[in-house]
Amino acid sequence: xxxxVQQATEELRAAILEAAGRAVAxxxxxxxxxxxxxxxxxxDRAHGDWAANAAxxxxxxxxxxxxxxAEALSAQLSLDGTCFDRFEIAGPGFLNFFxxxxxxxxxxxxxxxxxADYGRSGYGRGKRVMVEFVSANPTGPMHMxxxxxxxxxxxxxxxxxxxxxxxxxxxxxxxxGNQIEKFAASLEARYLQLxxxxxxxxxxxxxxRGDDIRERAAEFSAEAGARYVEAxxxxxxxxxxxxALPRNIAKMKADLEKYRITYDRWFLESxxxxxxxxxxxxxxxxxKGLTYEKEGALWYRATDxxxxxxxxxxxxNGNPTYFAADIAYHRNKFQRGFDRCIDVWGADHHxxxxxxxxAMDAVGLDGNKLDIVLMQLVRLLQDGEPVRMSKRTGKAIQxxxxxxxxxxxxxxFLFNMRESGSQMDFDLGLAVRQDAQxxxxxxxxxxxxxxxxxxxxxxxxxxxxxxxxxxxxxLRAPEEMELIRHLSAYTGEIVGAAKDYDPARITRYxxxxxxxxxxxxxxxxxxxxxxPLAAARLELCLAAATVxxxxxxxxxxxxxxxx
Numbered sequence: 001x002x003x004x005v006q007q008a009t010e011e012l013r014a015a016i017l018e019a020a021g022r023a024v025a026x027x028x029x030x031x032x033x034x035x036x037x038x039x040x041x042x043x044d045r046a047h048g049d050w051a052a053n054a055a056x057x058x059x060x061x062x063x064x065x066x067x068x069x070a071e072a073l074s075a076q077l078s079l080d081g082t083c084f085d086r087f088e089i090a091g092p093g094f095l096n097f098f099x100x101x102x103x104x105x106x107x108x109x110x111x112x113x114x115x116a117d118y119g120r121s122g123y124g125r126g127k128r129v130m131v132e133f134v135s136a137n138p139t140g141p142m143h144m145x146x147x148x149x150x151x152x153x154x155x156x157x158x159x160x161x162x163x164x165x166x167x168x169x170x171x172x173x174x175x176x177g178n179q180i181e182k183f184a185a186s187l188e189a190r191y192l193q194l195x196x197x198x199x200x201x202x203x204x205x206x207x208x209r210g211d212d213i214r215e216r217a218a219e220f221s222a223e224a225g226a227r228y229v230e231a232x233x234x235x236x237x238x239x240x241x242x243x244a245l246p247r248n249i250a251k252m253k254a255d256l257e258k259y260r261i262t263y264d265r266w267f268l269e270s271x272x273x274x275x276x277x278x279x280x281x282x283x284x285x286x287x288k289g290l291t292y293e294k295e296g297a298l299w300y301r302a303t304d305x306x307x308x309x310x311x312x313x314x315x316x317n318g319n320p321t322y323f324a325a326d327i328a329y330h331r332n333k334f335q336r337g338f339d340r341c342i343d344v345w346g347a348d349h350h351x352x353x354x355x356x357x358x359a360m361d362a363v364g365l366d367g368n369k370l371d372i373v374l375m376q377l378v379r380l381l382q383d384g385e386p387v388r389m390s391k392r393t394g395k396a397i398q399x400x401x402x403x404x405x406x407x408x409x410x411x412x413f414l415f416n417m418r419e420s421g422s423q424m425d426f427d428l429g430l431a432v433r434q435d436a437q438x439x440x441x442x443x444x445x446x447x448x449x450x451x452x453x454x455x456x457x458x459x460x461x462x463x464x465x466x467x468x469x470x471x472x473x474x475l476r477a478p479e480e481m482e483l484i485r486h487l488s489a490y491t492g493e494i495v496g497a498a499k500d501y502d503p504a505r506i507t508r509y510x511x512x513x514x515x516x517x518x519x520x521x522x523x524x525x526x527x528x529x530x531x532p533l534a535a536a537r538l539e540l541c542l543a544a545a546t547v548x549x550x551x552x553x554x555x556x557x558x559x560x561x562x563x
Contacts, residue, residue, distance in 0.1 A: 002491040004106045008083035011294040022076035048096030054091035066093030091453045105472035107488040108462040111543040114175035119490045123166030133344035139183040142399040144378045151415035153344040158554045169263045176270045184237035190217035216244040226440035260556040272328045281328040305358035306384040344373045376423040406431040409557045413440035446514035450545040471532045479520040510551040515543045
């Protein structure tokens with residue numbers, strides 16, 4: 001929560017405890033310690049800005065009806081010097097409190113003073129957090145799930161940073177193991193087909209059949225010619241992978257950078273094999289008696305940690321499995337000093353969550369410090385109908401296709417409108433609309449509208465100025481107070497989004513902010529009022545613009561001054 005909101009709640013808690021002490025001294029409450037109570041924002045703000053359940057939780061300790069306790073407290077309760085000016089007893093004994101005009105003035109002063117830093121807090125205390133997201137297979141192009149995962153992961157990292165964590169973004173590249181062997185075999189078949197004819201070379205039954213494989217094989221052939229047709233298969237495959245894989249990774253980086261996503265590190269799985277970390281991790285499990293051999297393979301006793309079945313760590317051919325490498329990678333993360341590691345995975349990986357957390361316990365780490373955000377599927381729509389193919393290519397829509405068809409602002413905003421656990425529809429038609437139906441346009445327009453107001457007033461010689469507390473206390477219209485209350489909640493929303501790993505909460509927050517601004521501006525004129533009130537309303541406009549800009553900038557969405 002913002003400094004002012006935190007101050008307000010601390011003042012409120014102290015006032016209630018002081019009232020209890022006075023009530024005990026007056027004999028209206030028994031001399032018993034008051035149990036811990038909570039302060040929360042009522043669902044309906046007509047019932048107050050904060051509600052305290054102090055009377056309800058004290059009923060057992062005081063052996064009194066909650067309503068009687070509330071009455072005893074209210075008789076002794078003083079709000080002098082606090083951010084509140086009145087309270088009332090509600091229902092069975094809730095105490096509801098209402099902000100004073102000074103609080104509303106203080107919110108606007110805090111936003112003015114903090115500017116671009118408003119919303120940021122020290123909640124995370126600088127703890128080191130890694131967010132690993134997208135981590136798409138480098139053997140082919142990125143798809144729609146990666147589009148959603150990219151927006152979700154990057155915005156989650158941004159929210160954690162704003163909440164005071166030291167955040168690291170990482171992409172894990174699966175450049176080793178079975179999928180690379182399959183990639184090599186697929187490239188080899190297409191390369192040989194180019195030189196020997198498609199009928200002469202059988203394509204692997206489980207190979208990658210996408211056009212991207214044909215394109216990479218053709219590019220390799222254009223550079224190497226027929227030199228590798230007669231070469232040993234192992235040499236040929238190694239050369240093909242050495243040529244194609246870096247190009248695929250470079251394409252992924254370029255697509256993600258177009259999506260405004262950059263990483264602190266692209267971590268190659270192959271390094272875990274080369275530096276012996278996979279072998280070392282397997283040895284740790286062996287030494288702990290958590291493995292056994294069966295049918296020539298080495299198995300991990302996952303069932304010892306509650307899993308339904310054991311897992312293969314090393315295949316019969318001596319090659320470690322993907323699971324073994326994954327354990328080594330997560331062990332590597334924690335060994336780099338991260339206090340918490342967050343993975344953003346597709347929902348189809350739900351069965352892997354407990355296995356990986358338990359594996360961290362098995363290698364002597366704390367699986368509770370590994371958090372998995374599971375992300376549901378995306379359905380693309382056009383005019384209400386599902387879309388699976390790109391008009392441009394006639395193939396399944398990839399991330400690159402999407403970013404060619406819709407603005408990056410819209411993609412990042414719309415993919416971050418629903419919590420990760422919800423399935424979502426992405427409407428291609430909506431994403432390109434330039435009207436209030438498009439949520440990102442609607443929010444950007446609110447900012448542009450404020451800039452337009454400022455420019456129009458400037459032509460008349462009216463400039464924003466810092467208002468006094470008394471001038472800001474003139475803002476008493478319901479629309480003004482509702483907007484300021486929402487602005488005051490921004491820091492708390494950031495902290496809540498960080499706690500819940502739900503950056504969509506901030507997207508929803510800023511949509512509401514735009515709505516409340518439009519509502520305020522329709523009801524409350526800036527131009528034509530007495531100068532002190534006009535100046536205060538202009539400061540409210542600036543505060544709304546500041547918070548909209550802070551949200552959009554945090555999520556790497558452009559902040560237009562005109563539209």
